[in-house]
Amino acid sequence: MLAVAATVATSPVPALAQDSNSEARLRKIEAEIRALQRNVFPSSDGRYFEPQISNDGTAQPATTGTSSTTAVTDILARLDAMELQMQRLTSVTEENANAVSQIQSRLALLEASPGAGAGLAGTIEPDQPSVTDSNLSAMAGEGTSETTQQSATTPAATGPSAERLAAxxxxTKPQTDDAADDEYSYGFRLWNAGFFPEARQQLSSFVESYPSHWRATFGRNLLGRAFLDDGMPEEAARWFLRNYQSDRTAARASDSLLFLAESMIAMEDTRRACIALAEFGETYPAIASGRLMNRYEANRRKVTCEG
Incomplete structure (x- = not known):
């Protein structure tokens, strides 16, 4: 009887020790996941939560309420929560990996072409120095360069014919409550009628007078087209580049980038044309397969790009 009593008294000890170890390990894993989750998902104000792991590697006890569930169901519920957290962390990791992959692909494209870093921000003429955003105005002209002003005022210098003046x-110039929009619309009507020099003069005045108007991106893009359609791709490229770099999310930034490629094609600069086309397809995939798809594909057929 004494032997049986001793056996009964001592037999639960290993099981209790094992349960205690399992519980400690489970709490440690949960604390580590919470610390990792707070590092990946910061609070709404941008500050990170303090990790729940102490310096000695042990987990700080989590505050829990009184549970009416059994030990087994409690462990299962906690394991389900851990699996959900791991899924969220895996999803974020995959999204970050995809973003890094896209950045690496773009860098590889730039490194594969010598001088490509200045390809879009570089000068149009090869004998001029490379141009960055700080001196973009010197390359893009900002509507004040000598070449641009001379080109825009060519009709006045040469004297248009009486028939052209009459035409x-x-x-007519629109007369609405938005004077800036009237100026742009008048330039558009001149361009649409084929009066490119007059359109350039009007649009140059518009972009200079209303640089912050919502139509400004339309004006710079149309000014580039007024040069391009008149057989002046070099001046056109400056305006297209300026409009694209001013605000790449603007309504006509994508158009300007594609027309920049078209200007490079007209100048027989295949390398920069390919850079612009690749940038357009990567930056504006929806537009490349939608509104500007036909023009994009037509320009791609005109050049042979590596890769």
């Missing part, structure tokens, strides 16, 4: 005067 231009037939194009």
């Amino acid at each position: 231009v005067q037939e194009i």
Whole structure:
């Protein structure tokens, strides 16, 4: 009887020790996941939560309420919560990996082409120094360069014919409550009628007078087209580049980038044309497969790009 009593008294000890170890390990894993989760998902104000792991590697006890569930169901519920947290962390990791992959692909494209880093921000003329955003105004002209002003005022310098003056005067200028939009619309009407020099003069005045108007991106893009359609791709490229770099999310930034490639094609600069086309397809995939798809594909057929 004494032997049986001793056996009964001592037999639960290993099981209790094992349960205690399992519980400690489970709490440590949960604390580590919470610390990792707070590092990946910061609070709404951008500050990170303090990790729940002490300097000695032990987990700080989590505050829990009184549970009416059994030990087994409690462990299962906690394991389910851990699996959900791991899924969220895995999802974020995959998204970050995809973003890094896209950045690496773009860098590889730039490194594969010598001088490509200045390809879009570089000068149009090869004998001029490379241009960055700080001196973009010198390359893009900002509507004040000598070449641009001379080109925009060519009709006045040479003296348009009486027939041309009469035809231009037939194009009426809108009169609405938005004076800036009227200026742009008048330039558009001149361009649409084929009066490119007059359109350039009007649009140059518009972008200089209303640089912050919502139509400004339309004006810079259309000014580039007024040069391009008139057989002046070099001046056109400056305006297209300026409009694209001013705000790449603007309504006509994508158009300017594609027309920049078209200008490079007209200048027989295949390398920069390919850079612009690749940038357009990567930055504006929805537009490349939608609104500007036909023009994009037509320009791609005109050049042979590596890769």
